[in-house]
Amino acid sequence: MQLRMALAGNPNAGKTTLFNQLTGARQHVGNYPGITVEYKEGFLRHAGTAITLVDLPGTYSMTAYSAEELVARDYLVNERPQVVINIVDASNLERNLYLTCQLLELGVPLVIALNMVDVAKSRGIEIKADILATLLRVPVVPIIARSGFGTKELLEACIATAREESTWDPRDLSYGEDLDTTINELVALIGTAGLMSDLYPPRYTAIKYLENDDQILVKGRQSDPDTAKKLEGIVSLSTEHCQRTLDVYPEAIIADHRYGYIKSILRQGVVSHAFDTDRLYTSDKIDKVLTNRLVGPLVMLLILFTLYSFTFTWSEAPVAWLEALFARLSDLIDGLLPDGLFKSMLISGVIDGVGGVLGFVPLIMFMFFGIAVLEDSGYLARVAFMMDRVFRIFGLHGSSVMPFIVSGGIAGGCAVPGVMATRTLRSPKERMATLLTVPFMNCGAKLPVLALLIGAFFSDNKARYMFLFTMLAWVVALLAAKLLRSTVLRGAPTPFVMELPPYRFPTLRGLFIHTWERTYQYIKKAGTVILGISVLLWALMTFPGLSVEEQAVFQGQREQLLNASQPAAAPVTVEGERKAAEVDPEEDMDASLGLRLAVIDNAEQEAALRNSLAGRFGTALESVSRLAGFDWRTNIALVGGFAAKEVIVSTLGTAYSMGEVSLEEAEPLTRRLQKDPNWNRVVAVAALVFIMFYAPCFVTVVCIARESSWKWAFFSMTFNTFMAFAMAVGVYQVGMFFNLG
């Protein structure tokens, strides 16, 4: 037998835990057809039945506020799963049954999984599952999702329900005399017109009309404009009537009656309290400290800082291993293949690009693990609670704090996991604003650039300037969020009605599944697009190469140098000579020869870079970028910085042709910049401001696109670049005017 089931329930009711418990590792993430909303699907077998279980997003009601919730609701009516498991929290039954009421009204074949009976018991609450089942007329199975207790019985109840019920059985709840009359009127109209009757029971549609449900209203207008108009007329009359006589909205009456119905059921011996319910639960005791006005914020800083250092220190070694691995791979290819375009593309395009992405993987894994701990334990909701007042000023949400910190709120984060961490935000507009502003933070890749320029021009006060630039990132990010929220993302703040779930020990299994799921998505999705962009950037900085004549000039210089230094030696190849020079650094003669050869090599690279598309682009932009004090060399470095911000340092090194410039020893470049007439303190600050705030690196851009859409990804690239440029021009012009350079 084949069975399709869906899992619905409130957030924090243990839905994900049950899903993992039932399906184990046999899950995969799919996309709903045509839209980017994802859903999780798992597979299991029970007593000869192959079951596909779909995990619907957690909701408190059938009212859909986000695209995700809308899709979940549509799934029930479009796909018609044979059984819907409604998981409810036994220790918080009254509120959990609100969703159950609506599922009953929709008429889906329902099985209730009464979760956390152990927690309820420890709080002195006992639920009589059999009485509840009789009153609701659906099977109720007590379970403990964490331990797997009761899941066998649950599956058996599901299979039995699927065997019995083939038609939907919508329940009628009474909404009081006034509304019932209206509902009957609406139902009659819907019935005769057959409005959406293939999808919803007429009474359900009628109630959604009274609740002013946007989606249903739009659907109704599309499928039958005349009937829809009549229905809306009746609803507005009724709304007016309710407001005039009772001074309430119809949706308020509906909610009141649903809770009334729940209360009447629970009163019939379903719940018994063994002891006083007002007793302080452990969770509340913890909250007394963790959300305390004075201690709370301090503990929060400590916890966030711990997460931060955990992520970045523990991932350091694996990141280094991966880097070493890719470096060895490069060396291997370097040795195996002859010099040429293909090799250059493999090394600089493919390996550097994909390696750059995979290099982030350990970091992302640790970060997601840390966040999963905070999320699953219930602490993240407390952070949102404490930070909301501050973030609201800028049109954001308390939950925005996490992505900001991960992205580099304490200098040295990474915007990629930061962008992905915005998933914990449930309010769409606040989430978009957070998503678009987290790349302003000083991520780890911007640090070498900061270190280079601060070291070169403000070496006396390094720490102070570092701190200043970190603060500047926060100020700009928050102000930019405010700007976005009052322009392109304008809209009233999403209500903060949020649950503070009781503290729980996260299960290891849950943590691992959470972490792996998100990491894998990153590898799979980011990997493919990034490979393409990386090769493209390589091509931009390679083509068109130097002409044969130009190459000959540099080759001539090299040979001249070799001939001059070793007149008597047997003829050797240039390559062999350079190797000899490296191997034998003690001999002054050879060392200086190697250095001089390197200078020629660099001059050639500089010429090639200037001649490349990226170089031409940089040169062409010089007339504009002069406004901010950037010359063509800086421009090329900034173009390269789109690949990854740390590339800025090495590209500047190539462009200023000052020998090998590695991230660790940027010293020679520092001195070169200090001496260069194009550079001074004002230019340095303008460049820093630009680098901190211009287009995010392409890995981040791809992630933004994945988390929202390509439209927003392009928006972020152009908006950030223009804003950063405006700021850099401001800094440069004002600075030069006051002659601060």
Place this chain on the structure above:
Amino acid sequence: MALINLRLMAKQQTGTIKTVRVGGEMGLRIREMGLVPGTEITIQGRAPLNDPVALRVMGGTLTLRNNEADYIMVEVADPPQPPRKECC
């Protein structure tokens, strides 16, 4: 008994919701979480900057911003002191 705004309730004060006067999305969100007339609530605490507020409702804890709490009127014992556990 006195009718006061939820915003004005003191920490640990208990009361019964009388009216929730807001429609639209905000109204739906508030109500679906169980904040409907007849529900008993206790103020559990406030965030460091006095906003949002945390409430104990039906065995769970909810948070609400002050400007959202403004829509909710609560009947509390008079005078507004934390009620002692001596009644009924």
